[in-house]
Amino acid sequence: MAFTGRDKTWFRGPRAVALLAAGAAVALGLATGGTVTQAAPAKPKPTHTQINLLALNDFHGNLAPNPATSSGGNVNGTPAGGAEYLATHLENLRAAAKAQGQESVTVAAGDLIGASPLLSAAFHDEPTIEAMNEMGLDAASVGNHEFDEGWHELLRMQTGGCLNDGDGQNNQNSCPDKKAKFKGADFDYLSANVFFENTRQTLLDPYTVKKFKNGQKVAFIGMTLEATPDIVTKSGVEGLTFTDEVETANALVPKLRRQGIESIVVLLHEGGFPSDPRAFNSCPGISGPVTDIAKSLDPAIDAVISGHTHTAYNCSINDPAGKPRLVTSASSFGKVVTQVRLSINNATKDVDRLNTLANNLIVTQDVPKNRDLTKLITKYQGLVAPIESKVIGHITTPSVVRTPDDSQESPLGNLIADAQLADPSTVTGGKTPVVAFMNPGGIRADLASTGGAVSFGQAFTVQPFNNYLVSMDMTGTQIKALLEQQFSGANQAANKVLQVAGITYTYKPAGTPGAKVDAATVKIAGQPIVDGTSYRIVTNNFLSDGGDGFPAFTTATNKFFGGLDIDAFAAYLAAHDPYTPGPTDRISIS
Incomplete structure (x- = not known):
């Protein structure tokens, strides 16, 4: 699978038609000092193709909302999160984009599973993968917690199948509904910097290429942090090698450009720390590994969707050529979703960064619950109840x-x-x-x-x-x-x-x-x-x-x-x- 990627025509229409006001968008402006500058919103250009990119990270199997009084259940005091509400917000954002003639893509920057509440963990996180399928997720980088149960189990999350785990022994039960086999992820898990030892073969596809109208293509490179072996169980990554994030992504750029792809987005499970964690839609004084990575990634890479630190930020960090590049993160547990309007120049096929907008939106609980997600959660709540309530x-x-x-x-x-x-x-x-x-x-x-x-x-x-x-x-x-x-x-x-x-x-x-x-x-x-x-x-x-x-x-x-x-x-x-x-x-x- 090394450096093969997947080439797919990609469009998902909304399952609901209700529209949600996305709020004031933020345009990516010229950065000073390599940090963040927010400029006035730029209007869509008729010579450009607008792509509605929606992003999340660090969901950690939080299907049900967390208590609003907990840090995992609110954003600056606003109750937030829950798969039923997240799914509705995603549907509404896609519907609003479609009404403006825009196609949508939904991506994630790792740790969708692992360290999950019992509702998901009792079933080896199969419910979360099913929920992400239902929400229309299209691609995700692996994170360190994707390796919590080992890389063989991660491959099962992608391809499907059931574990012979004793039908509930050790308080876990794969495929509890014996009438239905676990089908695996409909989306692409990506692991560009995870290789089998002594080979150039990646564990999962390193990138995926998505086609949009006007012949535009966007490549998504997915990576976890190089230090993953230091923060997961050794047996879970036995036989794998994790390479430098910058070197890995930069090595893929020439291959993608030879395919005529100029628009490149990195899904990176590594992050940073703003000096004010409440400033979820800006980027004051950001520090941490993502800043050094962003400053070193090839200028041909147009945006970085990040995660791992469970913080929310919306940044512009200068690339090695001194030009501003979008770097975002959407908090954790499905409390925030990042909406990016990628503006692609039809002539150059490259992202026009100064005409690209980003906005971190709180996943509020004042919208109707998605019925399909409610059905899924109710099903697993019934199955987990005997274990959970004891x-x-x-x-x-x-x-x-x-x-x-x-x-x-x-x-x-x-x-x-x-x-x-x-x-x-x-x-x-x-x-x-x-x-x-x-x-x-x-x-x-x-x-x-x-x-x-x-x-x-x-x-x-x-x-x-x-x-x-x-x-x-x-x-x-x-x-x-x-x-x-x-x-x-x-x-x-x-x-x-x-x-x-x-x-x-x-x-x-x-x-x-x-x-x-x-x-x-x-x-x-x-x-x-x-x-x-x-x-x-x-x-x-x-x-x-x-x-x-x-x-x-x-x-x-x-x-x-x-x-x-x-x-x-x-x-x-x-x-x-x-x-x-x-x-x-x-x-x-x-």
């Missing part, structure tokens, strides 16, 4: 929070670490773990309750990855090195303090990276740690493979895989019913 324990507080104290230790982090330490599935050869480590990024929400009762669904919302627990041997020296890696190396700029059980220590936030932990304070089971002594520890398979910038885990020995982290969590809550959060006194600062 009460697994009780808590004596309204919730157990992941909000950390000054040392970055949290009550929920302690609970999860305790559950991992207590899990019998990781005991092997008579060796029981005495220390547990949990990555804070894997704790996705507070543990909520209903009148004190905790359901499996509420527990799954906290830990949605279905990671396996792994026990292993580490020496005192290795554990000390691990603790320092929270504040150095890949984690020096943004510290990642692991949540722990069985170990206590003190560190200095203002200390020198590599020497922040007070070695004399590190204790296991209340006893000072000894450099040459071997200790049995437990963590999840993501960290075990060195994920989140913790290579010390890869030096451990005698690794043994146990059960799923969510099962350990559920069992611990059942065994400590009711559970009362304890103090955060395991990590101290000085």
